[in-house]
Amino acid sequence: PLLFGPEGLPLRAIAVVFLLLILFACFFSAVLLALTSFARSFKEAQAYLVPLMLLSIAPGLLSLMPSVTLTGPWMIAPLVNMVLLARDVFAGTAAIAPAAVAIVSTLLYAFAALGLAARMFGDDAVLYGQQQSWTEWLRRPNEPRSATTTAAAFGCLALVFPAYIVTSGLLAQWPFPNAATKIAASGLATLLLFVGLPWLALWHGRVRLRNGFQLRLAPWPSFIAAVILGLSSWALAHEIVVWRAQTGGETSLPREQLEALLKSWRTAPAWLIVAALAIAPACGEELFFRGYLLGAMRNRWRPATAILASAVLFGLFHLITTQMLAAERFITSASLGVLLGWVCYRTRSVWPGIVLHACNNTLLLLAAYYRDVLETRGWRWLQQEHLPRGLIALAAVAFLIGVTIIWWSCRRGTSSEPALNLSLSANQDSHVDRDHQP
Numbered sequence: 001p002l003l004f005g006p007e008g009l010p011l012r013a014i015a016v017v018f019l020l021l022i023l024f025a026c027f028f029s030a031v032l033l034a035l036t037s038f039a040r041s042f043k044e045a046q047a048y049l050v051p052l053m054l055l056s057i058a059p060g061l062l063s064l065m066p067s068v069t070l071t072g073p074w075m076i077a078p079l080v081n082m083v084l085l086a087r088d089v090f091a092g093t094a095a096i097a098p099a100a101v102a103i104v105s106t107l108l109y110a111f112a113a114l115g116l117a118a119r120m121f122g123d124d125a126v127l128y129g130q131q132q133s134w135t136e137w138l139r140r141p142n143e144p145r146s147a148t149t150t151a152a153a154f155g156c157l158a159l160v161f162p163a164y165i166v167t168s169g170l171l172a173q174w175p176f177p178n179a180a181t182k183i184a185a186s187g188l189a190t191l192l193l194f195v196g197l198p199w200l201a202l203w204h205g206r207v208r209l210r211n212g213f214q215l216r217l218a219p220w221p222s223f224i225a226a227v228i229l230g231l232s233s234w235a236l237a238h239e240i241v242v243w244r245a246q247t248g249g250e251t252s253l254p255r256e257q258l259e260a261l262l263k264s265w266r267t268a269p270a271w272l273i274v275a276a277l278a279i280a281p282a283c284g285e286e287l288f289f290r291g292y293l294l295g296a297m298r299n300r301w302r303p304a305t306a307i308l309a310s311a312v313l314f315g316l317f318h319l320i321t322t323q324m325l326a327a328e329r330f331i332t333s334a335s336l337g338v339l340l341g342w343v344c345y346r347t348r349s350v351w352p353g354i355v356l357h358a359c360n361n362t363l364l365l366l367a368a369y370y371r372d373v374l375e376t377r378g379w380r381w382l383q384q385e386h387l388p389r390g391l392i393a394l395a396a397v398a399f400l401i402g403v404t405i406i407w408w409s410c411r412r413g414t415s416s417e418p419a420l421n422l423s424l425s426a427n428q429d430s431h432v433d434r435d436h437q438p
Contacts (some may be wrong), residue, residue, distance in 0.1 A: 187276025230359025
């Protein structure tokens with residue numbers, strides 16, 4: 001009673017904390033493995049581990065401070081977020097959105113650390129009994145590479161996710177002079193995060209942008225299909241949102257906040273809404289999730305696994321808002337991510353996906369922007385009502401036509417440019433690049 005109150009400790013809290021301990025152990029073990037892979041001897045490994053062990057005590061001390069809560073940067077701080085989340089679970093005050101941010105960020109950190117360790121243990125220097133230092137690992141390769149590594153991709157992902165959370169919070173709280181400036185800043189931040197960070201990773205790895213972002217040309221029919229898919233896939237997303245709302249699920253924003261958001265949008269010109277909130281996210285997210293991440297994963301994984309993994313990650317980025325955890329955003333975004341990943345895989349290019357994504361975003365944003373005009377004509381976009389059956393059938397037929405065009409125009413036998421497989425060493429990468437130079 002002195003520790004957990006008169007009701008004691010609930011079994012549910014014990015089970016949740018046990019799962020958090022498993023996640024914490026996986027993350028900490030991955031960090032230890034990655035850190036010790038740089039050691040030249042057992043004593044040097046001990047010298048690396050002792051400071052880390054001492055540093056891991058600090059999160060436990062922070063959890064004793066009532067003023068330190070699982071909000072803001074603490075949600076993405078390694079070790080600290082798990083300790084604060086466990087404290088909130090014991091107290092019965094854990095919120096879903098901060099907990100999701102903490103869990104997802106810890107998983108990404110663990111994958112990045114495991115990728116680093118796998119890269120170190122799979123290096124030729126380890127096979128021949130040599131060791132690499134930190135400076136050798138951070139040094140840029142001498143020769144250009146044909147593709148990025150999975151370890152580098154997950155490392156970049158582990159940087160982009162916390163940066164995305166922090167940037168979203170800053171944009172929400174920053175005192176912008178007007179809504180137009182805030183919208184423009186949001187579009188610029190999206191491009192800097194989802195294009196700038198992977199571009200730096202590609203530059204450091206000497207990976208060609210054309211291969212790293214999959215900037216190859218696609219067959220021209222695929223662009224027509226992308227427009228058709230972008231203008232028809234919204235119907236499925238709308239029905240999922242309506243079904244979720246009618247079954248008692250929470251929406252992304254409360255009604256009052258959604259109305260205030262739309263009112264602020266209408267103070268900005270429509271072209272700015274489309275450019276900053278439709279085209280900029282389409283370009284940035286496609287270059288990162290399909291161009292960079294999917295391109296790295298499909299060199300090591302099966303196509304279906306790579307597409308599903310990139311789609312789940314795409315959905316997780318859209319799952320968490322500053323207000324709550326919106327399940328319908330994950331379902332719709334992950335479903336769209338599967339479609340976009342399949343289009344990128346079939347066309348071997350990111351450009352059709354950008355067109356598809358931009359068309360889908362533009363249609364939804366303009367529908368919300370001109371909602372009052374549409375409602376006067378009988379369209380109740382934000383009233384949580386199902387679309388007419390005829391419109392759903394038309395969208396389904398158009399969707400099937402778009403998929404058929406993609407499948408037909410990008411048959412493997414007529415593919416103009418096969419993707420290069422990731423080489424096992426930098427030496428082999430350089431030979432592949434020289435052989436494929438024009």
